[in-house]
Amino acid sequence: MDPLQAICIGFDAAKIGFEAQSVIAMRLAGIAGFWNVPENENVRMVQEKPMAVLEAGQAAFDALMKGHSPDRVVSESMARIGNHTQANMARLSKCGPSWF
Numbered sequence: 001m002d003p004l005q006a007i008c009i010g011f012d013a014a015k016i017g018f019e020a021q022s023v024i025a026m027r028l029a030g031i032a033g034f035w036n037v038p039e040n041e042n043v044r045m046v047q048e049k050p051m052a053v054l055e056a057g058q059a060a061f062d063a064l065m066k067g068h069s070p071d072r073v074v075s076e077s078m079a080r081i082g083n084h085t086q087a088n089m090a091r092l093s094k095c096g097p098s099w100f
Contacts, residue, residue, distance in 0.1 A: 005071045012078050019085035026092040036095040048084065056080040 027045055030037030038044070060077040068076070 001069060001071050005075070009071060009074055009078065012075070012082060016078060016082050016085050019082070019089045023085060023088045023092060026089075026095070029097075030092075030095075034098055035092075036098045037092065038095075041092075048088075052081060052084045055084075 026035050027037065027041060029035035030041055056077040059080045060073050063073040063076040
């Protein structure tokens with residue numbers, strides 16, 4: 001395993017964690033009425049999880065079947081999860097605070 005790949009995986013995990021926590025904060029603020037969110041956001045946050053997990057698992061499986069190294073398998077899987085967290089953060093941050 002390339003030592004720099006481990007560092008990249010760590011940075012990717014930190015980025016995904018930051019984005020996920022930001023999305024959770026905006027969704028909770030939306031539930032409390034402090035952040036403008038779409039009406040279907042509560043349903044969407046539950047419905048998107050299984051699909052994201054399936055995509056990540058499929059990416060990992062595909063990488064395994066192609067004979068990639070373990071670090072590449074993890075990177076492929078994390079990239080799919082990262083796509084979802086990045087899209088959610090971008091979408092929700094455009095909504096902005098609700099000033100009653």
